[in-house]
Amino acid sequence: MSGSVTQRQIARTVLAERGIARLAELRNAGVTAATVSRMERDGEVIRLARGLYQLPDAELAANHSLAEVAKRVPKAVICLVSALAFHGLTDQLPKHVWLAIGRKDWAPKPDGTPIRIVRFTESLLNEGIETHTVEGVPIKIFGVAKTVADCFRYRNKIGLSVAIEGLQEALRQRRAAPGEIAVQADRGGVGTVIRPYLQALTANG
Structure with missing residues (x-):
């Protein structure tokens, strides 16, 4: 299980740094699409559009x-x-x-x-x-x-x-x-x- 935990941590770090990340960026960081969809199901990430994600508690700027x-x-x-x-x-x-x-x-x-x-x-x-x-x-x-x-x-x-x-x-x-x-x-x-x-x-x- 440690592998998936690490992937989730990586995903959280990438999203915290970038605000919004494409699936490709998460994949490049070593996070599989399966992990991302599990995180979405568990409410750990929000899918904004196809292949575009952010953290649920991200500060939403007016822009x-x-x-x-x-x-x-x-x-x-x-x-x-x-x-x-x-x-x-x-x-x-x-x-x-x-x-x-x-x-x-x-x-x-x-x-x-x-x-x-x-x-x-x-x-x-x-x-x-x-x-x-x-x-x-x-x-x-x-x-x-x-x-x-x-x-x-x-x-x-x-x-x-x-x-x-x-x-x-x-x-x-x-x-x-x-x-x-x-x-x-x-x-x-x-x-x-x-x-x-x-x-x-x-x-x-």
């Missing part, structure tokens, strides 16, 4: 769903309303995680946290990315100026009011300079769309 999705789709970048919420620029609580992936990338299958996929060109996907750690998981997320510009670019998907709110908050909280936002908007082809709002919001500021 837990972002960590879960980042584990499932490590190449993707958190964007739009999810990025606005992460940066504290909207009161909206997105019902799903907005994810940017490349034009040719595989879209992840629905499982666990609901996600909305937005396809970006390579140049726009690889720009303005920040890495933050949530529950021990590194997540890629667009910075404030880029997120605001993207919200105007995808205003038909998320609503113009959400984009304007993001812009207002970014300026009010001084999280991004008007010039930075304008540059990102130009790169994303929405410079002319965003400029009147930028002028209006900075004129009376």
Whole structure:
């Protein structure tokens, strides 16, 4: 029996360190799938989605769903309303995680946290990315100026009011300079769309 006890200890250690672990990571650490499913049955681990586990008493951060999705789709970048919420620029609580992936990338299958996929060109996907750690998981997320510009670019998907709110908050909280936002908007082809709002919001500021 000592073998399985050790495997459970290893699994607990990996999960305590990483917050969320894939089955593959647990297997690499020497824990069999059978042990993981026994631990799940005994309530020692929680299955978040297919092949994704965490400890039942793990501290759930407000951005837990972002960590879960980042584990499932490590190449993707958190964007739009999810990025606005992460940066504290909207009161909206997105019902799903907005994810940017490349034009040719595989879209992840629905499982666990609901996600909305937005396809970006390579140049726009690889720009303005920040890495933050949530529950021990590194997540890629667009910075404030880029997120605001993207919200105007995808205003038909998320609503113009959400984009304007993001812009207002970014300026009010001084999280991004008007010039930075304008540059990102130009790169994303929405410079002319965003400029009147930028002028209006900075004129009376």
